[in-house]
Amino acid sequence: MSVVTNTTTIGAIDAPSRRNTELMMMVFAIAISVFAYANVGLAIDGKLPSGMLGYGAGLVLLGGVAHLAVRKFAPYADPLLLPLATLLNGLGLVLIWRLDQSQRLIQRAEIYYGGYSPDAPKQLLYSAIGVAFFVAVLMILKDHRVLQRYTYISMVVALVLLILPIFFPEVNGAKIWISLGPFSIQPGEFAKIFIAIFFSGYLMVKRDALALASRRFMGMYLPRGRDLGPILMIWVLSILILIFETDLGTSLLFFGLFIVMLYVATERTSWIVFGLLMSAAGAVGVASFEPHVQQRVNAWMDPFAKATMDHSDQIAQSLMSFGSGGTLGTGLGQGHSDLILFAANADFILSTVGEELGLAGMMAVLLVYGLIIERGIRTALAARDPFGKLLAIGLSAAFAIQIFVVAGGVMGLIPLSGMTMPFLAYGGSSVLANWALIAVLIRISDTARRPAPAPAPSPDAEMTQVVRP
Amino acid sequence: MNKPLRRIAIFCGILILALLVRTNYLQYVRADELNSRDENRRVRIERYAHERGDIIVDGKAITGSVETDGSDFKYKRVWKDGPMWAPVTGYSSQAFDSTQLENLEDGILTGNDDQLFFNRTLSMFTGDEKKGGNVVTTLNSAAQKAAFKGLGNQKGAAVALDPQTGAILALASTPSYDPSVFAGNSEKDAAARAKLLADKDQPMLNRALRETYPPGSTFKIVTAAAALENGLYDDIDDPTRSPLPWILPQTSRPLNNEGNIPCKNASLREALRWSCNSVFGKISADLGNKKMIEEANKFGFNNEIFTPVRADKSVFPEDNPSQNAMAGIGQASNRATPLQMAMVASAIANDGKLMQPYMVAAREAPNTDTIYTAEPKEMSRPLSAENAQKIQQMMETVVEKGTGTAAQIDGVTVGGKTGTAENGLNNSKKPYAWFISYAKTDKGSPVAVAVVVADSSANRENISGGSLAAPVATAIMKAILDGK
Numbered sequence: 006m007s008v009v010t011n012t013t014t015i016g017a018i019d020a021p022s023r024r025n026t027e028l029m030m031m032v033f034a035i036a037i038s039v040f041a042y043a044n045v046g047l048a049i050d051g052k053l054p055s056g057m058l059g060y061g062a063g064l065v066l067l068g069g070v071a072h073l074a075v076r077k078f079a080p081y082a083d084p085l086l087l088p089l090a091t092l093l094n095g096l097g098l099v100l101i102w103r104l105d106q107s108q109r110l111i112q113r114a115e116i117y118y119g120g121y122s123p124d125a126p127k128q129l130l131y132s133a134i135g136v137a138f139f140v141a142v143l144m145i146l147k148d149h150r151v152l153q154r155y156t157y158i159s160m161v162v163a164l165v166l167l168i169l170p171i172f173f174p175e176v177n178g179a180k181i182w183i184s185l186g187p188f189s190i191q192p193g194e195f196a197k198i199f200i201a202i203f204f205s206g207y208l209m210v211k212r213d214a215l216a217l218a219s220r221r222f223m224g225m226y227l228p229r230g231r232d233l234g235p236i237l238m239i240w241v242l243s244i245l246i247l248i249f250e251t252d253l254g255t256s257l258l259f260f261g262l263f264i265v266m267l268y269v270a271t272e273r274t275s276w277i278v279f280g281l282l283m284s285a286a287g288a289v290g291v292a293s294f295e296p297h298v299q300q301r302v303n304a305w306m307d308p309f310a311k312a313t314m315d316h317s318d319q320i321a322q323s324l325m326s327f328g329s330g331g332t333l334g335t336g337l338g339q340g341h342s343d344l345i346l347f348a349a350n351a352d353f354i355l356s357t358v359g360e361e362l363g364l365a366g367m368m369a370v371l372l373v374y375g376l377i378i379e380r381g382i383r384t385a386l387a388a389r390d391p392f393g394k395l396l397a398i399g400l401s402a403a404f405a406i407q408i409f410v411v412a413g414g415v416m417g418l419i420p421l422s423g424m425t426m427p428f429l430a431y432g433g434s435s436v437l438a439n440w441a442l443i444a445v446l447i448r449i450s451d452t453a454r455r456p457a458p459a460p461a462p463s464p465d466a467e468m469t470q471v472v473r474p
Numbered sequence: 475m476n477k478p479l480r481r482i483a484i485f486c487g488i489l490i491l492a493l494l495v496r497t498n499y500l501q502y503v504r505a506d507e508l509n510s511r512d513e514n515r516r517v518r519i520e521r522y523a524h525e526r527g528d529i530i531v532d533g534k535a536i537t538g539s540v541e542t543d544g545s546d547f548k549y550k551r552v553w554k555d556g557p558m559w560a561p562v563t564g565y566s567s568q569a570f571d572s573t574q575l576e577n578l579e580d581g582i583l584t585g586n587d588d589q590l591f592f593n594r595t596l597s598m599f600t601g602d603e604k605k606g607g608n609v610v611t612t613l614n615s616a617a618q619k620a621a622f623k624g625l626g627n628q629k630g631a632a633v634a635l636d637p638q639t640g641a642i643l644a645l646a647s648t649p650s651y652d653p654s655v656f657a658g659n660s661e662k663d664a665a666a667r668a669k670l671l672a673d674k675d676q677p678m679l680n681r682a683l684r685e686t687y688p689p690g691s692t693f694k695i696v697t698a699a700a701a702l703e704n705g706l707y708d709d710i711d712d713p714t715r716s717p718l719p720w721i722l723p724q725t726s727r728p729l730n731n732e733g734n735i736p737c738k739n740a741s742l743r744e745a746l747r748w749s750c751n752s753v754f755g756k757i758s759a760d761l762g763n764k765k766m767i768e769e770a771n772k773f774g775f776n777n778e779i780f781t782p783v784r785a786d787k788s789v790f791p792e793d794n795p796s797q798n799a800m801a802g803i804g805q806a807s808n809r810a811t812p813l814q815m816a817m818v819a820s821a822i823a824n825d826g827k828l829m830q831p832y833m834v835a836a837r838e839a840p841n842t843d844t845i846y847t848a849e850p851k852e853m854s855r856p857l858s859a860e861n862a863q864k865i866q867q868m869m870e871t872v873v874e875k876g877t878g879t880a881a882q883i884d885g886v887t888v889g890g891k892t893g894t895a896e897n898g899l900n901n902s903k904k905p906y907a908w909f910i911s912y913a914k915t916d917k918g919s920p921v922a923v924a925v926v927v928a929d930s931s932a933n934r935e936n937i938s939g940g941s942l943a944a945p946v947a948t949a950i951m952k953a954i955l956d957g958k
Contacts, residue, residue, distance in 0.1 A: 109546065265485075269478045309513060321513055327500040328508025329516055341516050341546075364501040368494060375490040382483045386476060394475050398482055405486040409493060418496045 023084035024076050030088035031068050038064055038095025041337060045103045048338030060102075063129055064095050067136045078143040079451035083384060086450070089377050090443045093428035094132055094436070096370070099337070100357050101125045101431050104350040107343035124350055124431050131433040135440035142444035149448045153392050156206025163199035164242065166192035170250055181252045181423075193255040194425075194438035197407075198445065200259060201266075201399035208270035209392045216271040251297045254410050254424035260284055261406040266399050270391075298420075305420035319345055319353065323415045326356035327367075334363025350431040352423055355415050370429070371412065378405045381446050387453035397449045400442050515546075522547035522568055527583040527606030527840065529563050529575055531613045537563060545659045551576070556652035558622040561631075561645050561680045562613060562833065564783070565653030569663060574680070574783045575609060575833070582607040582837050589846070593839045607845070610836040612641035616953040617921070621646035624946030629929035631681035631812040634950050637820035637912060637919045639850035640829030642781060644923070644950055645813075647681040683785040686809035687926055690895030691939070692908045693804030694754045695818055695865060696790075698742060700769035701757045702861040710864045713739040720752040722759075723795040729755040729803075732894075746868045747876035749892065751803050758802020759795055766790060766802060772856035773828065774817050775810070781831050788814035804895060812924045815910045820922035822869065823889070823912035826862035828853045869911070878909065880944035883952060887914040890947065892939030904934055909943035913951040921954040923947045 039061045046054030054060075068091050075082050102125035104110060114121035146152070152159075169183050169192055183190045208215070248256060264280035292298045304313045308320040326342040329335065340360035345353045359367050381401030388394045407424055414421035425432050427439040500508070508514065526549060528535035536559050539549045551566045553559060564574025572580060581587030585594065585606040597604065614634075621632035625648040634644035656667040670678050679685055701707050707714060718738040719728035729751050731737050737750035745753035758766050770776070770790035779785040788810040790801060800806035813831060821828035830853040837846040857865070869889030872878045878890040890911030897903040907930070912922040925943040932942060 265482055269475055269482060272475065272478050309511070314513065318513070324500065324504075325508050325511060325514045325516070327497070328505045329514070330501055331505045331509075332502060341519060344515055359497065359501060364497060367497040367501065371490060371493050371497065375487070378486050378490070379483070382479065382486065385479055391475060394479070398479055402482060402486065405489055409489040412493045413496070416493070416496050416500055418492065 254422035690893030692893035816924035823919035
């Protein structure tokens with residue numbers, strides 16, 4: 006279970022902290038983003054963008070602060086997570102800035118909202134708040150096991166976050182926003198962290214009961230109602246809420262998260278079968294009465310059909326963006342992914358990657374996401390406590406499912422359901438929540454990789470030595 | 475708990491792998507298909523991102539490209555003398571696609587044609603900005619101007635051909651429109667186009683190629699050719715066996731002539747000179763529907779003609795004997811485009827050899843290297859050289875001392891035929907005034923024309939091919955002859 010395999014008899018070996026590796030990769034991640042920024046400016050205006058210094062300085066500052074915070078508060082943390090997140094955040098800023106330059110989007114904003122304000126500065130601000138969140142989590146959360154104490158509070162917070170948007174007006178067909186004056190928050194992004202904490206805490210306590218105290222029924226082990234009841238109830242509740250808010254992506258995410266964590270906690274394959282059956286039934290059930298879902302499915306089946314195009318040509322435009330990018334892409338600033346218009350820099354930001362960075366860039370970005378997930382799962386493997394394991398796998402799986410649902414949606418692999426690409430897409434809630442998510446993972450990995458404390462001197466030790474040849 | 479963790483790791487790996495496979499499929503396998511979709515605006519953005527090549531007449535461009543702003547289409551098409559040339563060029567609009575030459579020669583004009591592949595590759599290395607190639611037409615600007623001005627405010631069309639090659643020298647249609655007014659992408663352009671489409675005078679109709687009219691008496695040339703080719707008569711000066719009045723077969727109705735003209739047993743020459751309906755109606759009836767269709771088809775009837783712009787099918791119909799007799803004098807269901815009647819005149823002028831009409835003389839690469847030169851092609855032989863010359867004599871008599879004296883040109887032999895086709899039930903609408911003719915010099919015939927005036931401000935008594943259409947034809951012929 007533990008990475009450090011040497012025996013306690015030798016004494017604590019100082020595992021390398023890898024902080025300098027992290028620093029080097031941070032430099033690399035920031036350099037890539039700054040070059041990309043220069044590239045967009047040169048492609049669009051033929052000169053280096055005027056905001057380059059400010060943007061570069063801002064990114065260096067954010068990266069530097071985050072890195073120092075890790076050095077100070079989580080010295081043994083995984084060295085890859087932070088640079089990967091920084092790279093995606095930096096690249097996302099460049100893409101958002103690039104879309105800010107689009108005449109098409111500016112015109113659209115002026116027609117629909119009577120004015121236009123660029124999104125990149127706002128995203129930079131959100132990133133700064135996100136990094137502040139990141140640092141705060143590392144500072145306050147000295148040990149992730151503390152979170153165990155807040156199992157049921159997390160549940161309440163998650164439910165409140167999910168229920169709140171019902172009282173706010175619908176935005177673009179989905180009730181997933183809380184608006185407070187000039188600010189609006191998408192609470193679903195935060196809810197995923199709290200629900201992961203709740204599942205981890207609950208399952209850690211109940212996993213034995215769930216796995217063992219069960220009755221055999223048709224070749225499957227069905228747990229007792231009183232063990233499964235509460236968690237099932239919470240899960241059904243959150244799914245129901247999301248269905249009424251027509252936030253399909255998040256409901257899918259919660260469902261996947263639930264199955265994954267239950268499976269890991271109980272080690273019972275029957276849970277996966279059970280879960281897949283339930284999801285199939287749920288999907289068919291929802292699709293049969295919810296016109297919103299039917300539309301999405303139709304758009305996915307035939308994005309170029311006239312009925313689909315009349316309603317929304319986003320999927321078709323997105324597919325054409327990817328096609329236009331081809332193998333090597335048109336180059337940053339030289340594509341027409343802004344033809345997607347609505348949500349071009351949010352849900353559909355990946356289309357800009359596909360068009361302007363091409364297949365090569367898409368594979369790189371997907372692999373960066375893949376690496377984050379891989380480091381998360383590695384953290385789960387390395388964690389020494391079941392709660393940490395469950396929380397790490399829960400967060401990683403949530404991240405993976407979100408990537409799959411969003412990227413698969415914009416690429417027409419699965420029906421589209423509105424969520425954002427973590428770090429890459431424009432949106433305050435998303436950036437904040439994902440920086441917090443990375444912070445929790447870093448905290449768990451720090452605990453997991455921290456060398457075992459030096460053992461107390463053992464009177465037997467010397468004797469053993471003597472016997473050795 | 476590590477075993478399920480590893481399985482979850484594999485599951486997440488599969489999710490990412492699925493995305494990687496999908497992006498490869500989209501961006502590598504399906505890229506071409508997605509890039510050539512009609513819905514893909516990038517195609518049009520790219521299309522207008524470079525200067526379009528020009529359509530050239532007499533060495534001068536009649537089109538151009540101007541840079542615009544306010545939309546993602548960088549260049550806009552403009553035309554010089556748009557209304558005059560519209561029947562030739564068609565339009566190319568950012569919002570409304572393109573027609574005719576602008577459409578058919580689009581590959582060359584945008585520079586995307588495969589023939590320009592080498593050229594494109596070369597300019598990729600030299601770093602030249604991409605530009606389209608040029609299309610050189612066969613048209614003659616003096617003749618076109620004469621046709622356009624001659625038709626003036628009247629509704630009508632004129633076509634001039636070089637009988638020896640089939641080259642189209644003039645192709646005019648009035649009233650016309652200026653394609654420049656809706657070449658852009660703005661609401662103003664849309665409004666201008668909507669106004670043109672709503673105009674009851676149909677300015678966007680290409681009357682020279684896309685409208686058929688009853689050819690009236692000008693069709694008697696075809697009937698005469700059929701008579702000679704089928705040996706119905708040999709000598710054009712021998713009297714025909716034609717009674718007057720002549721009763722339409724299977725009816726008790728006589729086929730009347732225009733006024734009191736000497737048509738009884740008139741020779742072919744005299745019958746054409748006076749435009750005797752009774753004589754030519756009887757010829758058509760004597761030959762029968764099948765033989766008439768056969769001869770008309772040799773002249774190009776009942777077939778769409780591609781110049782490369784498509785011309786509508788002219789029709790000599792399958793019909794009962796009485797209707798067939800009427801069709802023989804260019805009435806009933808007989809319909810012809812002005813191009814078709816110009817082809818009839820040109821086949822006669824070219825001693826019976828009908829050349830395929832064409833209007834693209836050459837295509838040039840953006841660096842003005844010629845990549846294609848048209849070769850004149852024979853289309854058919856509707857009649858023998860001997861018979862063609864007989865009809866030439868008859869047509870020359872028409873201009874010398876018949877109904878077509880308005881087409882006389884000093885020092886040049888001109889042959890022609892007038893036509894005044896009935897329009898509407900019982901000729902209730904204004905008749906169509908036709909004139910087809912050719913001019914001849916000692917080097918053969920350089921020009922054959924057909925003119926139709928469909929609606930003019932003249933009183934209906936004064937509407938005749940000789941008075942309305944012949945002067946336009948004469949002006950066109952003069953323009954060609956002066957340029958020789």
